Every structure is written in structure tokens, then in C-alpha cells.
Amino acid sequence: MKKTAYLLFAALLMLPHMMEAKRKPDWVKQRPNDPAYYIGISMMPKDGSTVEYKQAARNNALKQLSSEIKVTVSSNSVLNKIETNYQFVENYESKVETSVLETLEGYEVSTWENKKEYWVMVKLSKERYARIQQMKLDKAKMLASAFLSDAKKAIAINDAFSALNYLAKATTSLKDHLESDLTYKTVDGKYNVGTEVFSTIQDVFRRIELLPVQSSYSIQFSKQLTVPIGVNAFFLSDTGEKVPLTGFPLSFEFTKGESVLASQAKTNLDGYAGVSITRLISKRKTQEITSTFDFSSVMDNENEEVKHLLEIFFPDKQMPSTFIAIEVQKSKAYLITEENVFGELDDHGAFSNMIKTQLNNNFFTFTTNMDDSDFVVKVNSKFVAGDSRKGDGYEVFLVFAEFSISIYDTKSQTEIFADQLSGIRGMRPGNFEYALKDSRLKLMEQFEKKIEPRLEQVDM
Structure with missing residues (x-):
């Protein structure tokens, strides 16, 4: 009798679990295999708030469903037909796969739960x-x-x-x-x-042709000036006639050098658009303005994704553009150089000539008459042979370089600029002459990188 009562009690304890097992749908017991549907199933433990675990379960099920949808690039797609940026294509394909989840619609939802678990199944008809x-x-x-x-x-x-x-x-x-x-x-x-x-x-x-009113301008450096820069725009019509392009937006920017100028303008009825240089910033002797189609005019209020797409369809290298040379009239300077190579002075040093060319192109017009100059530029360079390092079948030679420059105003007899470089190392196999050439190149690189930007800020 006691045994019968025990068995009855045990059966009563198992009854809820047996009923739950009967109620548990087949898709919870085993993932269905239906070739007509994309399917996603997720289970979340009932931790936290009801809203949180239900939303998490649905999101996970949708992610699983979307992962079954394979995105393929058609052989007749625009990505395969035009020359595109590889990185853009790669990012686009990745974006398409993730956007599948964001655009899912028309799917069916089934749920099941017990005291500890919450289950969700989402189904989407492949045909739908x-x-x-x-x-x-x-x-x-x-x-x-x-x-x-x-x-x-x-x-x-x-x-x-x-x-x-x-x-x-x-x-x-x-x-x-x-x-x-x-x-x-x-x-x-x-x-x-x-x-x-x-x-x-x-x-x-x-069909678009941009022509500058003047191909080059010679400008005296000044903090205050107004120099009009004009461009004429034409369009080749269907009949082959070249007509003025009206209302066409152009952008203007210094692609060499730097200045303050209006960056945008639209062509008038005659196809003319103009801006003005109001202040030169860079003191480089040769500068350049580029005028081109103002691409920003078709990208207003677009997000970054759309902007990247438009950049593919509107490639920079095919945009209509024109170039205007700016020759800045420089102050006259008298140059004094001293170059020491391996302990000996070189009156016609290769590096001194390199520096002279660089300064002449970007900052000064050199004169042979000190009395006729606005500035005196003193340049010193020194090249010292280091040691050599032997390897397996080769030998590397070292040359160390240092450099200094100072600029004096001849009127005030004051130093207005000074700078120096040191610790520059040239290294080449073969002999010290090869290493010397390398040290000259590296010294010039450092001059352009570290000293030239400072020179541009000096009022000369």
C-alpha cells in the first residue's frame, strides 16, 4: 500500500513536466528543415525584464534567419561593369549583408515559453x-x-x-x-x-570645357591685396556648338601654396565665374589654383554612405578642371653658403646648390649684389664620415649630416629667422660617397618637412 502511494506521489510530481513536454512544439525539440523558408530560432533564459529577454530572443532569431539569405553579386551588376574602388566594393558587399536584417519584412513569428526559457521562431517564405x-x-x-x-x-x-x-x-x-x-x-x-x-x-x-581668363598671374607678396581670378565655362551641345555654360557651380582652391580666396562661384549668363585672392599666406614662389566642378553642390545633406557612392560615379580624375599658375614676386636675397665635406670646405658643394634651388623656387630671388638685397641668407652644412659595418658579403658605410640657416634683414640689421638640423644619417653599401649622397637627400627631406613650414610664417 505504501509503495502504491509513493508511486502515485512520484507520478503527480512528474505530471507538470510530462504536460510541458507534450505542449512543447516540434520546432523547439528539433530545428525544422523546410526548403521553402528561411528560419531563425532563438532561446533566452528568463533573466531581467520581460521586455528585454523577449526582444533579445526575437533579435537573435532574426539575425539567424538573415544569415541564411545569401547575397550574390550579379555578373550584370554595376559593380562589375564600371571601374570602382576595391575598398568601396568590399565595404558595400559587407553592408548589403548586414542591411538584410534591417529590411526584413513579411516574416511569421512563433513563440513558446516555460518558467525558465523563452523561445522564438521566425519564418520567412523564400518565394515571398x-x-x-x-x-x-x-x-x-x-x-x-x-x-x-x-x-x-x-x-x-x-x-x-x-x-x-x-x-x-x-x-x-x-x-x-x-x-x-x-x-x-x-x-x-x-x-x-x-x-x-x-x-x-x-x-x-x-562636354564641359573650363578656360582661365589668364593662365598665370604675377603677384607681389602682401598681407592685403585683391587679385580677381576668372574662369570661363563652355558646353559642347548636341549640334557640336560650344556654348557658354550658365549657372554652373565651380570650386576654387590652392592646390600648391596657400591663400585666402572665395572657394565657390557660379557662372553667369556668359559662362564666367570669378573669385578674388584677398591674402597670400604661403610665400612659395610658384603656386597653383585649381578650378573644377563644385561636387559638393550635388552632395548637400547626404550621409557618408551616399557620398562614397557618388564619389564612385563622379570620379575626381574625370571632373572638368583647369589650372591657374600664381608666380609670387619674392624679396631679393644675398646667399652665403659654407659646406664642409669630410673635413674640407667645398666652394661648390652639391648640397649648397640643392638648398639654393629650393629657396629660390619657394622663397627668394637671389642677387649677386648684397647692397641690392632685402635679406642675407647664411647656410652651413657639414657632412662627417662615420664608421663602416661589415655584413655577410657586403659593407655598409655611414655619413652624418648637420645643417643651419639664418636670415638677416639688411635694413634693420637684425636676425629674423634661425633654425638647424642635426643627427641626420646617410647609409649605403659600397663606399662613403654613396652614403654621402644618401645623407644629402635625407637632409633635404628634413629641411622640407621641418624648416620650410616655419619659413612660410616669416614676414619676408
Whole structure:
């Protein structure tokens, strides 16, 4: 009797577990294998708040589901049709895979729980997913094609800026589908809308011609000045006529040297755009302004991802541009050099000539008459032979270099600048002459890197 009662009690204790086991759905017991669905399953222990573990379980299930969706790059995709930056392609493919999770829709959700666990299964019909993706792709191609059509209408009336704006919008329309086949069918046939957008951008760029009003300017260095810089823009029409380009945004910047000038301007009815240099900062003798299409005008308010995409479709190297040389009239200087090579003075030292050329190109016009100069520049360089180091079948020679420069104002008879370099080491196999050449090159590199920027700040 006691044994029967014990067995009955044990059965009652096991009853909840037996009932739970019966209630537990098959997908919790064993992951289903359904080739018609993408499936994600997740279990979370009931720790923390109800909202937290339920949300975590659903997120994990969706991540698992999205990992089953393989993104492939079509052989007819724009990524395979145009010359793109490899890093961009790599980042884009990675982004596409992660964005699958962000754009999932139309999936089914099942849940099950007991006292300790919370389970979630999400299922997405492969056929439904493919249909939704195709609808999105078709919409993107249709929108891009409409913008492309608007761009070609603008080209026909010689409105290059509007054309490029429409082409930028067409590019942005395709941003989530670059890996797909972008073939678009119309009543006139079919074409790849991605490559057609890219080739149309190139066509617009090829038709634009920028010509400076003056190819070069000679400017006396001054903290206060106004020098107008002008550019004329033309567009090659469908009939082959070169017409002034109206309302076209240009950017202006010093690509060699530095100055204060307006950085943007739009062409007027005659195709002219102008800015002014209001202050020279760099004292380099030869400087350069580059004027080009103001690419920022089609990227306003875009995020970094879209900007990177537009940079692929609007490559720098194909942008219409022109160059304007700026020759800065320099102060006259008298140069005194002393070069010591291996303990002997060299009146015609190779490094002294290198420094003279560098200073002449960037800072001074040298004169042979000290009385006619504004400044006196004293340059000293010294090259000392070090030891040699033998290796297996070779011998390396060392030469150490040091350098000093000082600049005097002839009117005030005061030193206005001084600097020096030391500890520069040249090293080459063969002999000390090879090491000497290496030390000269390294000394010049350090001069350009450390001393020249300081020289540019001196009022000369």
C-alpha cells in the first residue's frame, strides 16, 4: 500500500513536466528543415525584464534567419561593369549583408515559453522574400531611369548642372541594389540603367570645357591685396556648338601654396565665374589654383554612405578642371653658403646648390649684389664620415649630416629667422660617397618637412 502511494506521489510530481513536454512544439525539440523558408530560432533564459529577454530572443532569431539569405553579386551588376574602388566594393558587399536584417519584412513569428526559457521562431517564405526584393529593385530601376531621362532632357538644352543633379539622384536611387542585375526594359529595348547613368555622367564631363581668363598671374607678396581670378565655362551641345555654360557651380582652391580666396562661384549668363585672392599666406614662389566642378553642390545633406557612392560615379580624375599658375614676386636675397665635406670646405658643394634651388623656387630671388638685397641668407652644412659595418658579403658605410640657416634683414640689421638640423644619417653599401649622397637627400627631406613650414610664417 505504501509503495502504491509513493508511486502515485512520484507520478503527480512528474505530471507538470510530462504536460510541458507534450505542449512543447516540434520546432523547439528539433530545428525544422523546410526548403521553402528561411528560419531563425532563438532561446533566452528568463533573466531581467520581460521586455528585454523577449526582444533579445526575437533579435537573435532574426539575425539567424538573415544569415541564411545569401547575397550574390550579379555578373550584370554595376559593380562589375564600371571601374570602382576595391575598398568601396568590399565595404558595400559587407553592408548589403548586414542591411538584410534591417529590411526584413513579411516574416511569421512563433513563440513558446516555460518558467525558465523563452523561445522564438521566425519564418520567412523564400518565394515571398524574392518577390518583395524584386518589387523594390523594379521600383529603384524605374526611378533611376526617370531621373536619367530628365538628365538627357537637360543635356539637350545645354543645362549641365541640372543634368548632373538628376544623374546624382539616379545614382542614389540605385544605392541599395548595386549588386543586382540593373537591366531595365523599355519600349525601345533594354539597357543596364547603372552603367547608362555612369556613362552619361562621363559624357557630360567630356562636354564641359573650363578656360582661365589668364593662365598665370604675377603677384607681389602682401598681407592685403585683391587679385580677381576668372574662369570661363563652355558646353559642347548636341549640334557640336560650344556654348557658354550658365549657372554652373565651380570650386576654387590652392592646390600648391596657400591663400585666402572665395572657394565657390557660379557662372553667369556668359559662362564666367570669378573669385578674388584677398591674402597670400604661403610665400612659395610658384603656386597653383585649381578650378573644377563644385561636387559638393550635388552632395548637400547626404550621409557618408551616399557620398562614397557618388564619389564612385563622379570620379575626381574625370571632373572638368583647369589650372591657374600664381608666380609670387619674392624679396631679393644675398646667399652665403659654407659646406664642409669630410673635413674640407667645398666652394661648390652639391648640397649648397640643392638648398639654393629650393629657396629660390619657394622663397627668394637671389642677387649677386648684397647692397641690392632685402635679406642675407647664411647656410652651413657639414657632412662627417662615420664608421663602416661589415655584413655577410657586403659593407655598409655611414655619413652624418648637420645643417643651419639664418636670415638677416639688411635694413634693420637684425636676425629674423634661425633654425638647424642635426643627427641626420646617410647609409649605403659600397663606399662613403654613396652614403654621402644618401645623407644629402635625407637632409633635404628634413629641411622640407621641418624648416620650410616655419619659413612660410616669416614676414619676408
